[in-house]
Amino acid sequence: MSRILGIDPGLRITGWGIIDRDGFHTRHVAHGTIVSETSEEISLRLSRIFRELSDVIEKYSPHEAGIEDVFVNRNPFSSLKLGMARGVAVCCAGFFGLKIAEYSANKIKKSVVGSGHAEKNQVSMMVQKLLNCDSVKQDAADALAVAICHAHHNSFYAAAGI
């Protein structure tokens, strides 16, 4: 059995999700969001992501972690802002000795919905169906989707003996 943390980082909302993988089976453990106000100082916003994600890691002790691959916005300012939140999330995983795998948005969608071109709400619906849970907010669902993708990816390689 392996416990996986999926992260969907963002300066305003960071989603997180924890699932257990046992062979080819996955089970929902927990999920949530870390929200910060745009009116707050950026150092406080970023340190809240670090603090709350640390709490999640300490509480659930995941063995592995996954994050969506670099999505590069055409606007360099947006890339920088996204990069800051992403950096804190990746740093936090590293702080607890967690390796973090990166998956492209297409791979995540394909892993959950079966198509790399699925809509956001399709991903969210399938995550809830696959993990037998409901009322999951978009950002948390995206994080759970990353965790599912990581579980599938690793199970595949494990089954193939790679």
Next chain:
Amino acid sequence: MSRILGIDPGLRITGWGIIDRDGFHTRHVAHGTIVSETSEEISLRLSRIFRELSDVIEKYSPHEAGIEDVFVNRNPFSSLKLGMARGVAVCCAGFFGLKIAEYSANKIKKSVVGSGHAEKNQVSMMVQKLLNCDSVKQDAADALAVAICHAHHNSFYAAAGI
């Protein structure tokens, strides 16, 4: 008396510098660099920045912090990479309750050399002259320059009663 931390974040090299400000006088306290290898996992590289910067803050207990303003690279990938290291540095300051002021590269150069269009090595030379120290590596000198800029800026406003 106020103790100021200046940070020059980068994924490969993060410079830091500590100075004391007493009225209009500044005094060098310490400086250094946090270096990571490109061969290492990014989560380890980022968590090293967090860990070592935390050590610096815990050791020297600065009251204020400064960082160079957002330099946006035309290449969104570079912006994202820079953003990640920057996010970790800003997060670390916030983690210790430090407010972090941002200064444009031009303002920093003007504050140290007297011209916003100074060359990198001019900044480095002036930092060493102003703080009466030598053999300061470029990234640490840049961090000390931010601290000097912050000291001047705040002294000016303090003197003006703003």
